[in-house]
Amino acid sequence: MNSIQIDNLSAKIDGNNILNNLNFTLPKGEVHAIMGPNGSGKSTLSKVLSGHPDYDVTNGSAKMDDVELLGLSPDEIARLGLFLAFQYPIEVPGVSIANFIRAALQARMEEGQNVKAVDYYKELYVKMDELGIDKSFTSRSMNEGFSGGEKKRCEILQMSMLNPKYCILDETDSGLDIDALRVVSEGVNRMKNSERGILVITHYQRLLDYIVPDKVHVMWDGQIVRSGTKELALELEERGYDWIKEEIAAA
Amino acid sequence: MIKPSNIEIDREKGNFHYPTSKYAFDAGIGLSEDVVKYISDVKKEDDWILDFRLKAHSIFDKKPMPTHWATKDLENIDFDVIRYYLAQGQKPSRTWEEVPDDIKNTFERLGIPEQERKFLAGVEAQFDSEAAYSHMKEDLEKQGVIFVGPTEGLRDHPEIFKKWFGKVIPSSDNKFSALNSAVFSGGSFIYVPPGVKLAQPLQAYFRINAENFGQFERTLIIADEGAEITYMEGCTAPKFETSTLHSAVVELVALKGAKIQYITVQNWSNNVYNLVTKRAMADEEAEVRWIDCNIGSRLTMKYPGVVLKGRKARGEVLSIALANDGQHQDTGAKMVHAANETSSNVIAKSVSIGEGRSSYRGLVQIPGHLRHCRNNTECDALLINSESQTDTYPAITIKGDDNSVQHEASVSKVSEEQIFYMQQRGLNEAEAMSLYVNGFVNDLIREFPMEYSVELKRLIDLEMEGSVG
Incomplete structure (x- = not known):
């Protein structure tokens, strides 16, 4: 099936259970949002799907287009087409944005093939322009000394250059002012198409004004406890998460 | 400064060995006065050179291993099992066709003739103790550039080379400079006349082929007033079970306004002790730049230096060291300021991988009577694994009010x-x-x-x- 399909996924870190029998499907061509309070396991889900070595998967499966992701290394998962836009992008000193993205593209090529420099820079400059990133950034070291907004734009730049099948945006809106939020959202929206699934992880409804989701899910204690349309996000914005907690407690 | 192009430094590239059945000249195993005399004798050297060698031999005997500050691994060198002189012939060929097949094949596989055609002004290819091939473009010869080995240099051009030979680095500088001074053979003696600027680099390639062998090349480069030269050296050896010793002495003399750039790609196999003394003298407004890359060897101890002897002289060391499993790169730089307005710059980066160890040793001296001298030192170490190691030993002596020094050091981990x-x-x-x-x-x-x-x-x-x- 053309989707990310998660069944009964449980995972822990340092002995603490974070994901508890989580079930979730992200079909290709759709945009889904996962919302939830701090500590509900949203970021853990993105790390587990990306193959982060610190998490122990204790149960379940996570398939991307019918390929089991659990047990694969992070780079294998990435090359299969999963992109994670980090909540806190990491600095890589001395490695320029241009060289970094180029190395990432090169890693996807067959042996003996090379990234064509002219085409590459052409595409890079167009996409930087779209995201309002100055050309001078190509030679800046990856994320080193970047502002919060610059880091997030740079994540979206990488995402658009690497052409992934599925994108996870982990709290991409955190630390963005309203202008940056718009530019970043537009960048994500440009990537929406029938061949790509996008998962937006966020605290706030605000981002979903710009990136309109097909479905909204609420995560609580390592599970998806509610799913609905974008109106669910508005309801959460208005009422907070407590009413969901109460409903769960009642059930 | 000029831009050399391609140079081959694949780590495995040198790991092959064509067995060489006979060496016409063999000083036997172990070191003695007789060995020193044998080397001097086969080279038909003047008496003063034999005296120089014998004195150095006795200094070597007397000097203790520097294990009070350096690694104890030095004690594993057994000087009694090493062969100090092995050569198939005394005279380098001027064309590759004349080079014996086994030696020619070796250098062809290392890509040396190809590089020479592409971008070099001259090449000397040393095989064990002697150069098998030496050639420089004719127009340089016409301009008076001399590019020979030490035997020819001291015999045919004593008026030029004798003056500086052993002066920048005296035999007694350290135990290994003494050893080299006793048994040196091969290397480059270069003289660039006033105002002559070489557009392409000269290159020497040092190949160790024999087992239980010591290579002791000696290099002396003199750039006369306003001359410019870039010299590159490369080296490889096959991986043997037993250890091999490489102990060179390299002296550079940059006279007034001259520029010397000396580039090393050290890619010895992991059984080689690489104990090298390198120092330059920079006269007024002269510039010396050492670019020193240490990738290979079991233990390297090398601290290229510049004595800034003339006003406004400038010295620079750019150093990269990679220490992988079973390797210790003990490298650094020495900057001795001896005139006003001299400046020096040291940038050293080391990477320790696996159980590799890298050490930085730096020496900077600016005495109090000098004015307007500057030094900048940056040394950064990167550790890749938890087992890898790095240590830094900077020794900076700066006196006087008008002199400035800047030192930055960092250790980081992935x-x-x-x-x-x-x-x-x-x-x-x-x-x-x-x-x-x-x-x-x-x-x-x-x-x-x-x-x-x-x-x-x-x-x-x-x-x-x-x-x-």
Whole structure:
């Protein structure tokens, strides 16, 4: 099936259970949002799907287009087409944005093939322009000394250059002012198409004004406890998460 | 300064061995006065050179191993089992056709004749104790450039070379400079006349082929007033079970306004003790730049230095060291300021991988009577694994009010989160490490001649590939 399909996924870190029998499907061509309070396991889900070595998967499966992701290394998962836009992008000193993205593209090529420099820079400059990133950034070291907004734009730049099948945006809106939020959202929206699934992880409804989701899910204690349309996000914005907690407690 | 192009430094490239059945000249095993006399005798040297050698031999005997400050691994060198002189012939050929097949095949496989055709002004290829091939473009000869070995240099041009031979680095400088002074053979003696600027580099390639062998080349480069030269040296040896010794002495003399750039790519196999003394003298407004890359060897101890003897002289050391399993790169720089308005710059980057160890030793001296001298030293170490090691020993003596010194040092480690981030972009662990290491040395490599940096990057990739399980 053309989707990310998660069944009964449980995972822990340092002995603490974070994901508890989580079930979730992200079909290709759709945009889904996962919302939830701090500590509900949203970021853990993105790390587990990306193959982060610190998490122990204790149960379940996570398939991307019918390929089991659990047990694969992070780079294998990435090359299969999963992109994670980090909540806190990491600095890589001395490695320029241009060289970094180029190395990432090169890693996807067959042996003996090379990234064509002219085409590459052409595409890079167009996409930087779209995201309002100055050309001078190509030679800046990856994320080193970047502002919060610059880091997030740079994540979206990488995402658009690497052409992934599925994108996870982990709290991409955190630390963005309203202008940056718009530019970043537009960048994500440009990537929406029938061949790509996008998962937006966020605290706030605000981002979903710009990136309109097909479905909204609420995560609580390592599970998806509610799913609905974008109106669910508005309801959460208005009422907070407590009413969901109460409903769960009642059930 | 000129830009040399391609140079080959694949780490495995040198690991082959064509057995050589006979050496016409063999000083036997172990070191004695007789061995020293034998070497001097086969070279038909003047008496003063034999005296120089014998004095150095006795200094070598008397000097203790410097293990009070250096690694104890030095004690594992057994001077009694080493062969100090092995040669098939005394005279280098002027064309590759004349070079004996086994030797020619070796250098062809290392790509030396090809490089010579492409971008070099001259090449000397040393095989064990003697150069098998030596050739320089004719127009340089016409301009008075001399590019020979020490035997020819001291015999045919004593008026030029005798004056400086052993003066920048006296035999007694250290135990290994004494050893070299006793048994030296091969190396480059170069003289560039006033105002002559070489557009292409001269290159020497040092090949150790024999087992239980010691190579002791001696290099002396004199750039006369306003002259400019870039010299490159490369080296490889096959991997033997037993240890091999390489102990060179390199003296550079940059007279008024001259520029010397000396580039080393040290790629010895991991059984080689590489104990080298390198020092330059820079006269008024002269510039000396050492670019020193240490990738190979079991133990390297090497601290290229510049004595800034004339006003406004400038010295620079750019150093990159990679220490992998079973390797100790003990490298650094010495800057001795001896005139007003002299400046020096040292940038050293080391990468320790696996159980590798890298050490930085720096010496900077600016005495109090000098004015307006400047030194900048930056040394950065990167550790790749928890077992890898690095240590730094800077010794800076600055006196006087008008002199300035700047020293920065850092140690960093690749974090798991950084590797994860790069892996999430599709790079495997080795590619991620490699990109990281390249980023670490990037600002230094930018200072290097371009083609050279491309090769270095490729070499780092190869090293990292092997380091991740």
